[in-house]
Amino acid sequence: MSDIQIVEAPPGVEGSGFFATRLDQAVGLARSYSLWPLPFATSCCGIEFMATMGSHYDLSRFGAERLSFSPRQADLLMVMGTIAKKMAPVLRQVYLQMAEPRWVMAVGACASSGGIFDTYSVLQGIDEIIPVDVYVPGCPPRPEAIIDGFMNIQKLVQTESGRRRDDPSYRDLLAKYGIQ
Amino acid sequence: MAKVSNEELLQQLTAKLGDVFTNEGEPFGLLTIETCRDNIIQLLTVLKNDLNFIHLTDITAVHYPEKEKQFAVVYHVHDLAGGVRIRVKVALATEDVHIPTAVNIWDGANWMERETYDYFGILFDGHPDLRRILNVDDMTAFPMRKEYPLEDPNRIDKKDYFFGR
Amino acid sequence: MQNHPVFTDNDPQNETSTLNLGPTHPATHGVFQNVLELDGERIVSGVSTIGYIHRAFEKIAEHRPFYQITPLTDRLNYCSSPINNMGWHMTVEKLLGIQLPKRVDYLRVIIMELARISDHIVCNGVLGVDTGAFTGFLYMMQWREHIYEIYEEICGSRLTTNIGRIGGFERNFNDIAFAKIKSFLTGFPPVLKEFEALFTRNRIFVDRTKDVAAVTAEDALSYSWSGPLLRAAGVDYDVRAQEPYSSYQDFDFEVPVGSNGDVYNRFLVRNEEMWQSLRMIQQAMDMIAKEDSSIFHANVPEFYLPPKEEVYNNMEALIYHFKIVMGEIDTPTTEVYHSVEGANGELGFYLVNDGGRSPYRLHFRRPSFINYQMYAPMSRGMLLSDAIINMSSLNVIAGELDA
Numbered sequence: 056m057s058d059i060q061i062v063e064a065p066p067g068v069e070g071s072g073f074f075a076t077r078l079d080q081a082v083g084l085a086r087s088y089s090l091w092p093l094p095f096a097t098s099c100c101g102i103e104f105m106a107t108m109g110s111h112y113d114l115s116r117f118g119a120e121r122l123s124f125s126p127r128q129a130d131l132l133m134v135m136g137t138i139a140k141k142m143a144p145v146l147r148q149v150y151l152q153m154a155e156p157r158w159v160m161a162v163g164a165c166a167s168s169g170g171i172f173d174t175y176s177v178l179q180g181i182d183e184i185i186p187v188d189v190y191v192p193g194c195p196p197r198p199e200a201i202i203d204g205f206m207n208i209q210k211l212v213q214t215e216s217g218r219r220r221d222d223p224s225y226r227d228l229l230a231k232y233g234i235q
Numbered sequence: 236m237a238k239v240s241n242e243e244l245l246q247q248l249t250a251k252l253g254d255v256f257t258n259e260g261e262p263f264g265l266l267t268i269e270t271c272r273d274n275i276i277q278l279l280t281v282l283k284n285d286l287n288f289i290h291l292t293d294i295t296a297v298h299y300p301e302k303e304k305q306f307a308v309v310y311h312v313h314d315l316a317g318g319v320r321i322r323v324k325v326a327l328a329t330e331d332v333h334i335p336t337a338v339n340i341w342d343g344a345n346w347m348e349r350e351t352y353d354y355f356g357i358l359f360d361g362h363p364d365l366r367r368i369l370n371v372d373d374m375t376a377f378p379m380r381k382e383y384p385l386e387d388p389n390r391i392d393k394k395d396y397f398f399g400r
Numbered sequence: 401m402q403n404h405p406v407f408t409d410n411d412p413q414n415e416t417s418t419l420n421l422g423p424t425h426p427a428t429h430g431v432f433q434n435v436l437e438l439d440g441e442r443i444v445s446g447v448s449t450i451g452y453i454h455r456a457f458e459k460i461a462e463h464r465p466f467y468q469i470t471p472l473t474d475r476l477n478y479c480s481s482p483i484n485n486m487g488w489h490m491t492v493e494k495l496l497g498i499q500l501p502k503r504v505d506y507l508r509v510i511i512m513e514l515a516r517i518s519d520h521i522v523c524n525g526v527l528g529v530d531t532g533a534f535t536g537f538l539y540m541m542q543w544r545e546h547i548y549e550i551y552e553e554i555c556g557s558r559l560t561t562n563i564g565r566i567g568g569f570e571r572n573f574n575d576i577a578f579a580k581i582k583s584f585l586t587g588f589p590p591v592l593k594e595f596e597a598l599f600t601r602n603r604i605f606v607d608r609t610k611d612v613a614a615v616t617a618e619d620a621l622s623y624s625w626s627g628p629l630l631r632a633a634g635v636d637y638d639v640r641a642q643e644p645y646s647s648y649q650d651f652d653f654e655v656p657v658g659s660n661g662d663v664y665n666r667f668l669v670r671n672e673e674m675w676q677s678l679r680m681i682q683q684a685m686d687m688i689a690k691e692d693s694s695i696f697h698a699n700v701p702e703f704y705l706p707p708k709e710e711v712y713n714n715m716e717a718l719i720y721h722f723k724i725v726m727g728e729i730d731t732p733t734t735e736v737y738h739s740v741e742g743a744n745g746e747l748g749f750y751l752v753n754d755g756g757r758s759p760y761r762l763h764f765r766r767p768s769f770i771n772y773q774m775y776a777p778m779s780r781g782m783l784l785s786d787a788i789i790n791m792s793s794l795n796v797i798a799g800e801l802d803a
Contacts (some may be wrong), residue, residue, distance in 0.1 A: 075505050095424060097431045097453050099478035099560055102522075106548070106558075108542040124426040139802075141371045142431060142452040145423050174456040175378060175387045190375060195559050202667065254512070263494055290637070291624045292739075297752055311765075313736060315637050316497045322737065343624030346773040347590040354458070367731040369802055378459060385459050386711075 060097040062088055079216055086130070086156065087212040089119040090205075093129035095149065096137030100163035103195040105136050112198035115203055131208060132185075137165035138178045150185045151234065155220040158208055161187045162201055164194045186228050239317035241266040244286070251281050257325065264342065268320040275325050276335050283340055288312040288321065294337065294347035296355045300381050304328045308336070308357055314392035326355065336362040416444050419784075421450045429526055430798030433792075434776065441783050446776040450769075454802040461762040463729055466492050466703075469568060469762070474560040476764060477800040480519035480743040482511045482551070482563050487740035490645055491749040492566045492703075497738045500698050503566045503691040505647035506684045510581065511554070511563060512646070512740075513677035513684075517588075519545045520628075520670040520741035523795040528599060528668055530792045531608045536598045543591055545585050553577040567704035568697025578685070585682055592678075596671055605665060613778060613790040615661035627745025627767055629794065632669045633661030639741040650687065651680050663793040673769040702729055727757030744768050744795050768800035 062118070065084055067076030084119070092114075096104055107114045123129040126149045138146055163182050164170035167190040169179035181187060188211055191204035219225050229235070241261055248256070248268070255274035259267040270278050282288040292311035299305055304326035313320045325334060336359040337344040348359045349368040356377035359365055367374065376383055386393075421434040431452040437444040457476070461469050473484040486508050521544050525537035548558040554577050555563040555570070564570070573665065599605045615625075620633040630637055638655040640648045656672035658665030699702055701720045710717035723729055733755040739748035745767025754760035770793055779787040 100474055102478055103543065103559055105522075106545065109545070110538055111542060111545045117581045124424070137453055137455055139452055139454050141454065145452070149424060172460070172461060173386050175383075175385065176456050177456045179387070179390065179392075197558065212510060263736050265737055267735075289621050290626075292746065293748060293750065293770075295750060295763045298762045309750070311748070315635070315642070318642055320737070340620075341624060342622045342777075343770060343773065346769065347624075350769075367451075369454040371451075380454065383459075385456070385463055400789070 056129060080213070083213040083215060087209040090117075090119050090130045090158075090208070090212070091121050091123045091128060092119050092131040092133050093123050093126055093149070093153070095132060095134045095146065097134075097138065097142065098165070100135035100166070100193075100195045103198060104133070104162070104201065107198040107201045112202065114202060114205065117202070117209065119205065127154060128148070129153055130157060132157065132159045133162055134159065134164040134166045134181050137170060137172055138181050139176050140178050141176070143178050143184055146181060147184050156212075156215075158211065160186055160187045160189045160191065160204055160208055161193045162193075162204065163196060164192060166190075167192060170194060177224075184232065187232075236325070238313065239319045241319070244319055244321065245353065247286055248278075251285055252278060256323075265320050265322055265326065269324045269326065272325055272334050273328070275310075275323070276337070276340070278323060279312070279337055279340050282312055282321065282323075286314065287313045287316055290315050291337070291341040291343050291347075294344055296351045296357055296379075298355060298380050302351055304327075306332055306355060306357060308334055308351065332356060333358045333360050335360050338362055353377070356380070402710075415439065423449075429792065430796055430801065432772070432796065432798060432801060434779075436779070436784070436787070438784065441785075443558060443779050443784060443787055446778045446779050446787075447774065450772070450801050452802065453798050455799075457764065457803045458762055461759055462778055463758060465732075465757040466759070467724075469759070471560065471562045473764075474562055475799050476766065476803060477519070477742055477744065477768070477797045479522050479797055481559065481561050482513035482515040482562060483519075483740060483742050484747065485561060485563050486512055486646070487738065487742070487747050488749060489564050489566050491736060491738040491751055493698075493735070493740050494738050495732060495751060495753060496566075496700075497732075498567055498698050498700050499702070500568065500646075501691075501695045502647060502650075503688055503693075503695045504697060506601065506650075506688045506691070507569060507573060507696070508564065508646045508685045509648065509651065510681050510688075511551075513680050514547050515583075516546050516580075516743050517674050517677050519795075520674050521532060523743075523793075524595070524599075524667055524670050527609075527663070527789070527792045528605070530789055531605055533598065533602075533605065534782060536595050539591060540595055543584075546580070546587070548582045550584065552575060555581055563695065565704055567700045572694070572696040572764045578618070581681065581685065585678060585685070589678060591790040592674060600668065600671070609667060609789060609793075611660070612663045613661075613782065613793070615774075615778065617661070619774075620661060624770050625745065625774070627742065627771070628666055628669045628673060629661070629745065629771055631656060632658035632665040634659055637746075639739050639746050643739070645738070645740060651683055653680050659768070663789050666793045682713075729757060731755055731757070739765065742800075744797065744800065764803055766800045766803055768794075768796045769803070770784050772796045774803060 065076045065080035067074055094104055161167045166181050169177050189204050189207045191200055194202050242304040256270040259269050280310045290313040292313045295309050306327040308325045312324040319369045348362055352365055353355050353369050416437045416439045419436045419438050423431040423433045433449040434446050436446040457472050470485050474481040476484045490568045494565040501663045521540045528536040551561050552558055555561050615633045620630050636655050637801045641655050653676045656669045658669050706717035706720055711721045731753055735752040737750045739746045748765030750763040751759050752761040
C-alpha cells in the first residue's frame with residue numbers, strides 16, 4: 056500500500072454501483088482539487104510563487120498544476136505583488152474577463168493593503184477594485200503561507216453553493232465594485 | 236591603461252574648454268564640475284569624443300527649493316578605460332527648466348531624461364519623445380518636487396488618530 | 401483601459417498588425433508592456449511602456465532614516481536582494497567614512513556572490529523555459545532553495561532579506577550557516593555542470609539563441625549597458641574589478657567576456673559568472689578561517705545599534721541607542737555616488753545628504769531600467785519568437801525597472 060492520500064468522498068449514500076451525495080458537494084470537491092490559477096505576479100511575491108510551484112513546495116500537489124495565463128480559462132486569480140495605480144485598470148480588466156466560477160487571492164502585503172508602499176502611485180489593496188476571497192499576509196509570504204491561502208480557497212470552493220453567481224449577496228458584492 | 240587622476244582630468248578639460256565650467260570639488264574622490272545650460276552639450280561632447288568618457292552612467296536631477304536656481308540636473312559620466320568618473324551639474328531656475336538633450340551624444344540618455352522629466356518636469360529640448368515614463372500618463376504634477384506629498388492625498392480610509400496627526 | 405499613446409492602428413487596410421505584448425504576459429517576466437507592430441512574424445517597430453509597478457522608492461527614501469531604506473532596496477532587484485542591501489550599506493558607509501574589518505567584507509562577498517548565483521539561476525533557467533526546456537529551470541530552482549536556507553540562517557528571511565546593517569551584520573554567522581554554505585559549495589557544482597550539459601551544446605537551444613539579437617560593443621556602450629549584457633558584447637567592464645569595493649581586490653577571479661553580444665553569449669557569460677562566484681565564495685571561506693571569528697561589524701557606536709543587553713545595563717549604549725533611533729546623529733552634508741556590480745549591471749546609489757537622518761535626495765541608478773530602453777530599437781526586424789528570447793536574456797526585473 057502506498058502512503059498517498061486520496062481525497063475523502065463527501066458524506067453520501069453508497070450502494071452497489073452508485074453513490075448519492077449532494078451535487079454541490081461533489082462539484083465543489085472536483086473544483087477545489089483542480090483549480091487553474093492565474094498567476095498575476097507583479098513583483099517579489101511572484102518569485103515566492105515560483106518557489107511555491109517549484110519542486111520543494113510543489114503547489115501542483117493540490118491540483119494547481121496547470122497555470123493559465125489567459126483569464127478566460129482560469130479559476131483562481133492570484134494577485135502577487137504590488138499593484139500600482141497604472142496597473143489597476145489592467146487588473147480589473149483581467150478580473151472581468153474571468154468566467155464564473157472565479158475566486159481571487161491577494162498574496163502578500165502589497166496586494167492586501169498596499170504593503171510598505173503608502174505612496175501616491177500604489178493602489179492600497181486590490182480590494183479597492185475587485186472583490187477578494189482570501190488574503191495572504193507576508194512580505195513576501197513564505198511558500199507555506201501561500202499554500203495555506205490556497206487551502207483556504209479550496210475550503211471556500213468546497214463549501215460554496217453550486218451557483219454562486221446567482222446568489223443575490225454575490226451580485227450585491229459585485230455591484231459595490233461596479234461590476235455587473 | 237593607467238588610471239587617470241582628477242588633476243589630469245581637470246587640466247585636460249580646461250585645455251579643451253577654457254572656463255565654461257567651475258570646479259565644485261571632489262566629494263569622495265569624484266570630480267564634480269558645474270556648468271551652465273548653454274555649455275552643457277559642448278562639455279559632454281568633449282568628454283565623450285576627446286576625453287574617452289564613453290559610458291553615461293546616469294542623468295538625474297535634484298530639487299533645492301531654498302536655492303535661487305531650484306533644479307540641478309546631474310550627469311554622471313564614466314571613462315571606462317581610464318577608470319575615472321566625473322559629475323557634471325547644471326542649475327536651472329523654476330521658470331525656465333529647459334535644457335538641451337544629450338540623446339544625440341549617448342542613445343542611453345533617452346529614458347534617463349524621460350525619467351527626470353517625469354519626476355521633476357525638466358524639459359529636455361530636442362528629445363524625440365519626451366513623455367512620462369513611470370507615472371500614469373495623465374498625471375499633471377511632478378511628484379519628486381519637494382512640495383508634492385508622498386502619500387495619496389485623496390485617501391479617505393486612513394484615520395489620522397492612528398498616525399499621530 | 402487607458403489611452404495608449406501609440407495605438408494608432410485604425411486603418412483596416414494596413415498591412416501590419418498590432419500586437420500588445422501586454423503587462424500581463426507569461427513571457428514577460430515582470431510587468432512591462434510592448435506594443436509591437438508586426439508584418440507577419442517580423443517586428444516592424446515597437447514601443448515599450450513601463451511604470452506598471454512604480455512604487456516611488458526615491459520619494460519614500462526622502463522620508464525614511466538610513467537604516468529604514470534597506471528594506472526598500474531589497475525590493476529593487478528582488479531576485480538578488482542582498483546585493484542591493486550591501487550596495488546601500490556601502491554607500492552610507494562611504495558617506496560616513498566607516499572602515500570595515502576584513503572579515504565583514506569577506507562575509508559580505510559571500511552573501512553577494514550567493515545572490516548573484518541565485519539571480520543567474522533564475523535568468524538562465526527562465527531563458528531555457530522560454531525556449532521550451534522546463535527541466536533545467538526546475539533542477540536549478542531546487543538549489544535556489546538552498547541559497548534561501550543560507551539567507552534564512554543569517555537574517556531570517558528568504559527573499560527580501562534586509563541583510564546586514566550599516567557597519568556590518570546584525571549577528572555573526574553561526575556554525576549552521578557556515579555548514580550550509582559548505583554544503584552548497586560541494587553540492588551545486590555538479591548541478592551547474594548538468595545544467596550546462598543540458599543547454600550549451602544542445603542543438604535546439606543553440607539554434608534558438610546563436611546570433612539572435614547580436615549587439616555591437618559601440619551600441620551597447622552608447623545605450624549605457626552594463627553587467628553581463630555589456631560583457632557579452634565584448635567590453636570587460638565589471639565594477640568589482642575596476643573599482644573594487646568590499647575587499648574584492650583580495651580575491652582572484654576572472655571576468656567572463658563574450659564576443660558578439662547575442663543571446664547565446666549572454667547565457668554563457670552568466671553561466672561562467674556563476675562558476676566565478678563559486679570560486680570567490682570558496683576563497684572567502686578560506687580567508688575567513690584566518691580572521692578573528694568574533695568580528696561581525698565595525699566599531700561605530702553612533703550608527704550601529706548596540707546589543708540589547710548593553711542598552712539595558714550600560715548608560716552609553718542607552719544614549720547611542722536613543723540617538724540612533726530618534727535620529728539625533730549628525731551626518732555630513734555632501735553627496736556621494738557609489739556603485740556595485742549588481743546581477744544585471746552597475747547598480748548605483750546617488751545620495752545627496754543634508755545632515756539629517758534621512759537623505760535629501762536618493763537616486764537609484766537601476767541597470768534593468770537603463771538596459772531595457774534598447775529593447776524596442778533592438779527588436780526592429782526581428783522575428784517575434786527571437787524578440788521573446790531577447791527579452792528573457794535581458795533579465796529585466798520589474799522592481800528594478802520601475803523603482
